Amino acid sequence: MLDETTRQFTQVFNAVCAYGWQHSEKNGVRLHHATYYDLREAYPRLNANVLIQARIKATEALKSAFDRKAKGRKAGQPQSRQCPIRYNERTSVLNWQTQEVCLSTVEGRILVPFQVPPYSSKYAGYQVTTADLCIRNERYWLHVVVSVPEPDVPQSDEVIGVDLGLNRPAVTSNRHFLGSRHWKEVERRRFRLRRKLQSKGTKSAKRHLKKLSGRSLRFHRDCDHVLSKRIVEHATPGSTLVIENLTHIRSTSKIRKKTETSRRLHSWSFAQFHTFLSYKAQERGMQVVKIDPRHTSQTCSQCGHQARNNRRSQSVFHCRSCGYQLNADLNAAYNIRDKFCLAQGGTSVLSGPLSDGLSSHASV
Structure with a gap:
């Protein structure tokens, strides 16, 4: 019975998607009026509310497909072989x-x-x-x-800046370097295997590529879960987590194409990570805020001097003005935190200057 229900649910989903794609329609109300009665007649044994849920799922899929098409990306008619009820x-x-x-x-x-x-x-x-x-x-x-009801957690004045990156997945302003270097090696190994299978082009290679794709998606999902959980665990309940707004980073980035960094940038699931971080933080009474990421990596968190050549390498920040030196990602995390604090009240929540970073010529 469940198999047959799934089969009919999938057919309704595909029928609504086909109609919406052919008529360039993604409005849920208009799709409902155009397809509901014909589908009720075609599938009389399917519960009416379940049929409506199939139409709602199809509407969500059509909106996503049309958005991709509007952005000039590859998009086709949504279709499912086994749509979950x-x-x-x-x-x-x-x-x-x-x-x-x-x-x-x-x-x-x-x-x-x-x-x-x-x-x-x-x-x-x-x-x-x-x-x-x-x-x-x-x-x-x-x-x-x-x-789940909102937790009764007293609000804290602590603000934690989080710098997200490709080399170091996350660095917080309370000096926690999170993520594993093993993740990067796993991606390199899978890329080499994927390239080898693509060059073969056999049926067995294509089957292997399909399995590899699902495995990579699950691996990224697990990494995002682990990373978001670690960030929340190292923060005080009721505090504020500040991260960079990375929307459109793929189109605005100046990284050269066909490089390892470019490949990793285009496979970076930062939107999924933000979703995981938000609900995990909400469980502990914390809020997640996005800020403009511009110049957070080029500005000295000690004196405020901004220059492109302040960042000597991927991991070293050395201010040209005051000589302050520390890990570049940690410096960016300080700037992210201070940028939010300045926007809120003009002063840092911490005592002393806007950044309580490491001493002047130390490195991490």
């Missing part, structure tokens, strides 16, 4: 005590037992908002979204 409070009832969930199918409602993975057990018992039923390796997984 989206359930809400009207089409599913989850009981945390008995660990059973009631789901709508083409044959009516069925009661299915479930198990909560250990890493998700802390969220068990909260109010369920939506859930997606996925099939992975011939097993069903219910991805449940729960509503």
Whole structure:
């Protein structure tokens, strides 16, 4: 029954996507009026609310595809071979005590037992908002979204600047260098393997490339989870995390094409990282703020002198004016923090000058 429900849900999703793409339509209301009644007649056994959720998913996919097309990027008609069913409070009832969930199918409602993975057990018992039923390796997984109340954490005056980069994933103004150098080597190894498989061009090589693509996506996702968790763990609950607004960095960057740095820049999942950091910080009563990243790497956090040649190398910052020297990423983290503090009240939240960095000729 779940297999048949998934099949019909996928067909509805593809039908709405086909109509929207052919008519250049991405408005959810107009798509609903144009497709709902025909789809209800074509799929009478599919719950009406489940059918509407398929249309909503198709609308989201169409909006993403049209946005890519408007930016001049490669985009085609969205299509799915096995679209996960989206359930809400009207089409599913989850009981945390008995660990059973009631789901709508083409044959009516069925009661299915479930198990909560250990890493998700802390969220068990909260109010369920939506859930997606996925099939992975011939097993069903219910991805449940729960509503967690805001924590009662007293607000702190601490502000922490976070410099994100390709060489060092994250450096904080409270002097924590986070991330692993092993991540970069894993990416290099996979790039060499991908290039070797692409040169072969056989069917088995293409199958291997497809598996490698999924593995890389999961690896990036795991790295973003680990990095965001480490940043939150090293911050005081109730404090403010300040990061750079890296939107459009791929189009504004002056890095030469066809280099390792350019390749890593275009595979940098900073938007996903910001999402993970935001909800992890929210759980501890912290807020995440974005600021303009311009000149944060060229400005001395000690005297404020700005010059391109202040940064002698990727890792060394040496001010041409006052001689202040320290790690370049740490200097940028200080500037990010101070830039936010100046915008808020004109003074730093810390005692002393705007940057309490390392002593004048020290390096990290």
